[in-house]
Amino acid sequence: MALNKIHVKKDDTVMVISGKDAGKIGEVIEVIPKAGKILVRGISEVTKHQKPNKQNMQGGIVKKEAAIFSSKVMLYCKKCKSVTRISHKILDDGSKVRVCKKCGETF
Numbered sequence: 004m005a006l007n008k009i010h011v012k013k014d015d016t017v018m019v020i021s022g023k024d025a026g027k028i029g030e031v032i033e034v035i036p037k038a039g040k041i042l043v044r045g046i047s048e049v050t051k052h053q054k055p056n057k058q059n060m061q062g063g064i065v066k067k068e069a070a071i072f073s074s075k076v077m078l079y080c081k082k083c084k085s086v087t088r089i090s091h092k093i094l095d096d097g098s099k100v101r102v103c104k105k106c107g108e109t110f
């Protein structure tokens with residue numbers, strides 16, 4: 004199976020554009036290319052019952068983000084305060100950066 008291309012990277016700030024979390028902003032905490040999914044902090048939280056273990060003798064309920072399809076989010080530009088499209092720019096030293104098409108902010 005070919006890997007799905009994911010347009011965001013770990014630590015990117017993204018906004019959810021569809022589903023019940025639409026409009027929420029969060030930070031990408033994990034990218035799962037095989038599934039075409041990402042984990043975003045505070046988005047799509049599910050509560051899980053945890054059995055007692057060495058770290059947590061009591062067990063109990065923990066909150067954990069569920070993976071969502073990367074197509075449900077867009078990169079969020081903190082400068083524009085909105086979602087944005089990006090273009091790529093090659094710097095003088097040959098490294099590639101992503102640039103906000105609206106304001107020129109680099110990511």
Ligand SMILES: [Zn+2]
Binds near residue numbers: 082104
């Ligand atoms: Zn911008």
